[in-house]
Structures are given as structure tokens and as C-alpha cells.
Amino acid sequence: MNLLMLLIFFLVNTNSNDNCKKASKHLKKVDKHILVGDIEKVSKLIFKLNTMCNESKFLNSLADTYYAIKDFDNAYIFYLKAYENNQLLNTSFFSVSNFLKILYQKGHYHLFEEIISNPNFNVDIERSPQLKELIVKNNFAVLNLKDSVNFKPVFLNINTIYDEYFPSMPINSNVLIYTQRDLKSELKDENFYISRNIDDVWTQPIKLGPNINSEYREGSLSVSLDGKDLYFTSCNRPDGYGGCDIYISTLINETTWSKSINIGSKINSKYWDSQPSVSADGKLLFFSSNRHGGYGGSDIWASRKINNSWSEPFNLGPKINSSGDEYTPFLHYDNSSFYFSSKGKPGFGGFDLFLARMNSQFNFDSIINLGFPINTHYDESGLIVSPDGEKAYFNSNSKGNLDIYEFNLPKNIQSSTVAVVNGLLLDSINRKGVSCKISIIGLDDDWEYHLNSDNLGQFSFSIPPNSKFSITVFSKFHDFFSSNYELKQNETLKSLTILLNRLNLGNIINLNNIYYDFDDFSLAKNSLLEIQKFADYLILNSSLVVEIGGHTDNIGSKKYNYQLSDKRAKSVYNALLNYGVSPNQMTYKGYGFDKPINLDDSDEARIMNRRTEVKIVGSYGK
Numbered sequence: 001m002n003l004l005m006l007l008i009f010f011l012v013n014t015n016s017n018d019n020c021k022k023a024s025k026h027l028k029k030v031d032k033h034i035l036v037g038d039i040e041k042v043s044k045l046i047f048k049l050n051t052m053c054n055e056s057k058f059l060n061s062l063a064d065t066y067y068a069i070k071d072f073d074n075a076y077i078f079y080l081k082a083y084e085n086n087q088l089l090n091t092s093f094f095s096v097s098n099f100l101k102i103l104y105q106k107g108h109y110h111l112f113e114e115i116i117s118n119p120n121f122n123v124d125i126e127r128s129p130q131l132k133e134l135i136v137k138n139n140f141a142v143l144n145l146k147d148s149v150n151f152k153p154v155f156l157n158i159n160t161i162y163d164e165y166f167p168s169m170p171i172n173s174n175v176l177i178y179t180q181r182d183l184k185s186e187l188k189d190e191n192f193y194i195s196r197n198i199d200d201v202w203t204q205p206i207k208l209g210p211n212i213n214s215e216y217r218e219g220s221l222s223v224s225l226d227g228k229d230l231y232f233t234s235c236n237r238p239d240g241y242g243g244c245d246i247y248i249s250t251l252i253n254e255t256t257w258s259k260s261i262n263i264g265s266k267i268n269s270k271y272w273d274s275q276p277s278v279s280a281d282g283k284l285l286f287f288s289s290n291r292h293g294g295y296g297g298s299d300i301w302a303s304r305k306i307n308n309s310w311s312e313p314f315n316l317g318p319k320i321n322s323s324g325d326e327y328t329p330f331l332h333y334d335n336s337s338f339y340f341s342s343k344g345k346p347g348f349g350g351f352d353l354f355l356a357r358m359n360s361q362f363n364f365d366s367i368i369n370l371g372f373p374i375n376t377h378y379d380e381s382g383l384i385v386s387p388d389g390e391k392a393y394f395n396s397n398s399k400g401n402l403d404i405y406e407f408n409l410p411k412n413i414q415s416s417t418v419a420v421v422n423g424l425l426l427d428s429i430n431r432k433g434v435s436c437k438i439s440i441i442g443l444d445d446d447w448e449y450h451l452n453s454d455n456l457g458q459f460s461f462s463i464p465p466n467s468k469f470s471i472t473v474f475s476k477f478h479d480f481f482s483s484n485y486e487l488k489q490n491e492t493l494k495s496l497t498i499l500l501n502r503l504n505l506g507n508i509i510n511l512n513n514i515y516y517d518f519d520d521f522s523l524a525k526n527s528l529l530e531i532q533k534f535a536d537y538l539i540l541n542s543s544l545v546v547e548i549g550g551h552t553d554n555i556g557s558k559k560y561n562y563q564l565s566d567k568r569a570k571s572v573y574n575a576l577l578n579y580g581v582s583p584n585q586m587t588y589k590g591y592g593f594d595k596p597i598n599l600d601d602s603d604e605a606r607i608m609n610r611r612t613e614v615k616i617v618g619s620y621g622k
Contacts, residue, residue, distance in 0.1 A: 020053035027061055031068075039069050050074075056086040060095040067098045076102045088120035096123060097131055104134055105349045107377030109141045133323075140346035140369075149371045153405040156393075158195050158202045163402040165395035166220040166275070166382045170227030171333060171420055171462055176202065176393070177230070178404060179219055190217045192232065211259045212249050219244065220275040220382070224282055225333065226451060226460040230257065231276040231285065241268040246276045246287060253455065266310045267303055277329045280418075280462050281449050285310060286329035296323035300340060302362070319364045320356060327351060328381045331358070332389065333462040337415035338364070341381035345369070349377035353394060355413050370413055387462060388492060389415035418462040419492045425457040425473060428499040433457025436475040441529055443468040443484065465492060470513060472533040478502055480509050480537045480614070482530060503541070509614040514572065521567035523575060531572060534614070535579035538586075545618035548572050548588040551595060553606035558592060566590025572612055587617070 026049055033041045042065075049062055063078035079099040088096065096115070103112040115121060116135060125132050156176075158164060163181040174197035181190045191213045193205040207213055212232065221232035228251045235244040245268040249260040267273060271291040278285050283305045290298045299321040301313040320326060324344020331338050338358045341351040345367065352375040357365040369375060370383075376398060383394040392409050395402050409415075425434040433456040440449040440461055453459040463469060466487055473481040478500035487494060501507060513530035514523065523531070538544060550569030552561040569588035576586060598605035 020055050020058055023049050023052035023058055024061070026052075027058070027065060030065060034065070034068055042069055043071075050078075054081070054085070056082040057090065059085065060091055064095055064098065067102075072102050072105070076106060083115070088115070088118050091120075093123055093128075096121070097128070100131065100134060100138075104138050104141075105377060107141075107349055109138050109145070112138045113142060137346045137349075141348045141372075144348075144369070145372050147371060148373055149410045151373050151407060151410075153407040156202055156404045156406060158193075158205050159401075159403040161401065164193075164404050165402040166328065167384055167393045167395065167404050168221050168223045169384060169386075169393070170223045171225045171280075171387055171460060174198075175227070176404075177208070177221060177223060179221070180205075181402075190219055192218055192221060209255075209257050211257045214260075220328065222277045224278055225280045225462060226454075226458075227251065228452075228454055229278070229282070231263070231278050232260070233274040233276065234260070237262070241265055242270040242273060244272050244274045246273055246285075251454065263310065266312060272298065275328050277331060279331050280333040280335060282451070284331065286316075286331060287313075288325075288327050288329065289313075295321040297325040297344060298327065300326045300329045316362065317364075319367060325351075328383065330384050332385050332415035333387050333418045334389065334416040334464075335360075337385070337389070339383045339385065341379075341383070348372055348375045350379040350397075351381045353380050353383050368413060371410075374407070385409065385415050387420050388417050417465055417492060419465045419467065419487050419494065420460060420462050421494045421496060423453070423459045423461075423471070423496045423498065425453045425459070425498050425500060427478070428501050434475060434478065434500055436473060436478075438474070439472040439533060441470045441472070443470060443526075463487070465490065470530075471496070471498070472530075472537075473498065473500060474533075474537050474540055475500060476541055479507050479616075480534055482512055482533060484512060503544075503616065505616055505618070507616045509616075511572075511612045511614060514612045521564055521571055523571050528575065531575045532579050535576050535581050538576065538581045542582070542585070543619050544616060545585055546587075547615045547617045548576075548586060549595075549613040549615060550588070550590045551609060551611050551613065552593055553609045554593045554596070554601075555606070561592035562590050564590070565592050568612065 030042055030045050046065060059078045059082035063075045063082065066075035066078065075098065079095065079102065082091065083099065100112055100115065123131065125135065158176070165179055167176055167178045169176055175194060177192060177194045179190055180193050192208040194208055195202045195205040212218065212230065214234065216237050217235045219233035219235070221230055223230050230249045232247055233244050234247050237245065239262050246263050247260040248263050249257040252258055262268060267285065267287070269289065269291050271289055273287060273289045275288040276285055277287070285303045287301055288298045289301050294315055295318055300316045302316060303310045303313045315321065320340065322342060322344030324342065326344065327341045329338070329340045336357055338356045339353065341353055343351050345352070345354065347369055353370040355368045355370060374380065378396055378398040380394055380396045383392055385392045390409055391406065393404060393406050395404050425436065426432065427434055433453070435453050435455050435457065438451050438453060438459055442463065444467065449461050451459055451461060466489060468484065468486045470482060470484045481498060481500055485496070511530055511534060514527040538546070548569045550565035552565045566589065569590050573586055573588040577583060593609065596609045598608045
């Protein structure tokens with residue numbers, strides 16, 4: 001009996017050895033197909049080898065081949081079988097390294113720990129920087145799995161069997177614009193779609209027009225704060241500088257976008273330039289690029305808009321960028337909270353979402369991983385945040401395809417709340433919208449926005465809550481308009497309608513933001529902004545002739561008030577000259593207390609009467 005068992009064992013073992021020799025021989029042939037790039041042939045041949053041999057050495061070699069053709073699921077199966085068979089004995093560094101990479105990417109963090117703690121793990125980590133970095137990442141994941149955050153993502157009804165990703169949202173509307181990719185099409189075509197939120201339901205998405213979606217591939221996008229400008233990526237267009245470039249299109253009316261324009265060689269290069277994100281004030285453009293001068297992979301870069309032109313881009317530095325890839329930048333409307341995705345920083349595998357707090361000098365506080373389970377071993381990217389800082393949208397491939405989700409941000413990773421001001425400029429006679437340049441200035445803080453109203457007279461901007469601000473309007477066909485506003489406590493949405501008077505001879509314009517101390521003709525420092533804006537208006541309307549009128553309250557003698565008001569008017573006149581206004585456009589006169597606008601005997605009335613008015617008295621050169 002013992003002899004029979006020994007014979008059976010010998011025959012089985014001999015047959016097993018023969019099978020393993022055959023399997024190894026076939027695997028070498030398969031590897032030759034890999035060398036010539038015939039992956040389709042490899043895929044057909046390799047599956048026949050899956051059950052031919054259970055020797056650990058062969059299993060590791062088979063797993064290595066699966067790894068080479070990026071079939072990581074099968075690679076994982078056979079690395080695991082080999083590990084269970086021999087506990088890393090006689091396992092090559094190449095196989096161990098690949099196995100650890102797969103374990104980390106699949107979120108098997110504890111098995112990863114078990115392997116590097118195995119007595120047979122004899123890899124010199126110090127001589128392998130990549131493996132050392134991977135161990136740091138896995139340690140981070142293990143430690144931070146415990147600190148899970150409250151996370152209840154909502155799967156949006158706009159998602160389909162295709163990929164949906166890179167959401168963007170104008171600040172003043174419940175509109176979502178995003179990318180959809182058809183993986184089944186030959187070119188894996190990418191196009192932009194738009195959906196509106198009506199009663200908490202996203203409507204059936206429709207394609208953006210042909211001026212944006214083209215025969216080429218369109219990828220990520222960013223909509224300006226007012227929804228008027230759309231920055232997006234398109235690849236391999238004839239007017240491009242490299243593989244993928246950044247383009248801009250402007251909203252002509254509610255449904256039509258202008259023909260897209262390449263934003264130029266200052267931003268775009270011969271490399272991959274993609275994933276634009278424009279700041280709330282329109283003065284900063286962030287994007288991802290694999291151009292030279294970075295820290296490895298694709299880095300996040302930024303450019304400033306100076307005199308209506310984009311500056312040479314600069315790298316955001318090693319606090320943001322890593323040796324891996326950094327994608328999908330998004331600067332919140334608070335101009336401080338900077339969100340992005342990274343594959344290179346310690347995380348949970350794949351792309352993780354991060355937050356950095358940024359100041360005006362582009363210095364970043366410590367970088368925060370948004371945590372588990374917002375981040376997983378899948379790819380999370382494309383995060384955008386609502387104006388109140390509480391709600392976020394992002395894309396993830398946790399269900400296979402890329403899909404867009406919505407969730408409430410935990411407190412510690414929220415942005416600061418901003419207030420949204422929606423304005424409307426109307427002609428005072430026909431009540432039609434006026435398209436022109438607008439300046440918004442913070443009266444308590446040192447900030448300024450420049451923007452344009454659209455053809456309907458609409459404009460939007462974001463500011464800190466409880467702000468005091470001025471709005472100045474520059475129109476060639478209407479009076480100068482400047483007025484101060486204040487947001488009430490906790491007011492985060494304000495609507496303004498501004499009626500603009502048409503330019504007519506005899507019109508009187510009150511310069512609201514020009515201040516004098518009592519019994520003084522010197523201009524207060526905070527008056528110069530108003531005067532500079534009015535100077536810009538007069539230069540824009542260079543044919544206008546105006547009279548600057550100075551007015552006082554009723555304190556003091558008539559003669560003295562005439563003299564004081566004349567000096568005040570002259571102060572404004574001289575300041576306007578300094579800002580470049582032609583002397584041919586201006587005269588000045590002091591009226592004393594001859595033309596009060598409030599006859600009450602109160603401090604408030606006296607403040608109102610101490611004013612500077614401008615009267616349109618003619619048209620220069622006509």
C-alpha cells in the first residue's frame with residue numbers, strides 16, 4: 001500500500017513538473033508578444049496558463065505578465081496565490097514590488113502591512129525610493145481609516161452607462177455643466193453637457209452647442225463666476241500648440257456660446273495643458289500640465305491676468321505638487337480654499353481629494369486630505385464647492401465608470417461662506433438691459449472686481465458676508481453711476497436693480513463717495529477712488545463737458561461758504577486733471593449753501609448738503 005501511494009505521488013509530481021515546464025515555456029512565448037506590443041495576442045494566450053502550474057515561481061512570473069499588460073485583477077490573484085504558497089520565499093523584488101502596488105491600489109492596506117512585516121521580506125527599502133514612498137502612503141491609509149468622516153454621497157440622476165466627470169457650476173444658477181465620455185465609441189468621444197436643477201431634480205442633460213463641442217475631444221471645464229465665460233480643454237485641434245490646449249468661449253445669449261478661441265501660447269505649450277479653473281474675480285487661471293519645470297508627473301500651475309492678458313504661468317510649488325500627478329484645481333469663491341486631487345501625496349490610493357488654505361501671496365497652509373470615506377482606493381477628483389461652502393460635487397469611479405456625486409462637506413473642510421450679489425442694469429426709459437463695464441470696490445477691505453454686464457444687463461459677483469461695497473458703472477450712453485451698498489447680517493444673496501439715466505444736457509450727477517472733513521476743502525483719502533472712477537468715465541466719454549459744483553452746509557457766513565465750496569470744487573478738478581482728464585472737459589464753481597438738497601436742521605441733513613455734484617453742460621468739439 002505504501003509503495004502504491006509513493007508511486008502515485010511520484011507520477012503526480014512528475015506530471016506537475018512537466019506541466020510547470022510546459023507552462024513556463026509557453027509563458028516565455030507570451031512575453032515575446034509583449035515585447036513587440038501584440039497585447040491582443042497576449043490576452044488570448046495567457047488565460048490558458050492560469051491552471052497549468054501552481055509552483056510559486058511560475059505563479060509570480062504569470063502575475064508579472066498580467067501586471068505588464070495592466071490586467072491588475074488577475075495579477076493580484078496570482079501574486080496572492082504565490083504568497084500563500086511560499087510566504088515570499090525566493091520571490092523577486094520585482095514581483096514583491098508589483099504585488100504591494102496592487103494591494104495599495106485595491107485598498108488591502110492590512111495585507112500590505114502583513115507582507116512588509118513578513119520575516120521573508122528582505123527588500124532594502126532605503127535603496128528603493130518608490131517602495132519607501134508607497135509604504136508611507138499605506139501607513140497613512142491604515143492610520144487614517146479610523147478617522148472616518150460623516151459621508152452620505154448622493155448619486156446624481158444625470159449619470160449614465162458612460163463616464164460623467166469634471167462638474168462645474170456658475171455661482172448664480174442651479175446649473176451643472178460637465179463632461180461625458182462615450183467609452184464604446186472608437187474615439188472615446190468627450191463632450192460637454194448641461195443640466196438644470198428644478199425642485200431638487202436634475203433635468204435631462206443636453207449637449208452644449210457646436211461652438212464648444214466639436215469633432216475633437218473636449219474635456220474639463222470651468223465657468224466664470226457670472227456664467228459668461230467658459231474655459232475648457234480640447235485636444236488635437238488644428239489651432240492647438242500641443243496635445244491638449246485650453247480654450248475660452250463667451251455666452252452670447254441664454255443658449256448660445258461664441259466660437260471658442262485658443263487662449264494662446266502664454267498658457268498653452270507643446271505639452272499637455274488641461275483642467276482649467278478660473279478664480280471668482282477672473283484674475284487667476286489654474287490648470288494642470290506635464291510641461292517641464294515641475295516636480296514630476298502633471299503639476300498644477302497658475303497664471304495672472306494683467307491688463308487683460310495672461311501672464312507666464314508659475315508652478316504652485318512642492319506643497320501642492322508632488323512626484324506624482326496633481327489634477328483638477330478649484331479655488332473657492334472665498335479666494336482662500338483651494339481644492340485639488342493628487343495621486344502622489346499620501347492618501348488611500350488612486351486620486352485623492354485635498355484642501356489647502358491659500359493667501360494672496362500663494363502661500364499655502366498645511367495640506368489636508370479630505371479623509372475616508374470621501375477618499376477611497378478608487379479615483380476621486382473634480383471637486384467643486386457651493387458658495388456657502390457646505391455642499392460639494394465630485395466624480396469617482398467607485399462603481400466602475402466615472403460618475404458625479406453630491407455631498408455635504410464636514411465642517412473642518414468647508415470653505416468660508418460668501419455672499420452672492422446678482423445685479424441688473426436697466427435703461428431708465430425703455431427698461432432694457434445695458435451692457436457695460438462695472439467696478440466693485442470693498443469699502444472696508446482692500447479688494448476690487450472688474451466685470452461686464454451681459455446684453456440683458458445682468459451681472460454677478462461674490463463678496464464676504466456683511467460687506468460694504470460700492471458699484472460704479474461706465475456707460476457711453478448713460479450718466480456716471482456710483483453708489484454704496486451694505487449686506488445685512490447673514491445676508492448671502494442680494495439682488496440689485498440699477499436704473500441708468502441717459503446722457504442729456506443739464507443732467508446732474510452726484511458723486512456720492514467724495515468726502516471732506518468739516519470746514520475743510522482737502523479731499524479725504526477715501527475720496528480718491530471715486531474721483532479716479534469718474535476720471536475713467538470722462539476719459540471714456542471724452543466729448544463730454546462738465547461743471548464740477550461744490551456745495552456746503554448752512555454753518556458759517558455766505559461769503560465763507562462760497563469760498564469753501566469753490567476750493568472743494570477745485571480740489572476735485574485738480575484731482576481729475578491728475579488722473580488724465582483734459583482741462584477742456586471741465587470747469588468748476590462753488591455754490592455755497594445756495595442749492596441745499598435737505599432743509600432739515602440736523603447733522604444728517606448737513607452731511608447731505610456737503611456734497612460735490614457734476615453737471616453736464618456741453619459736448620466738447622461739437
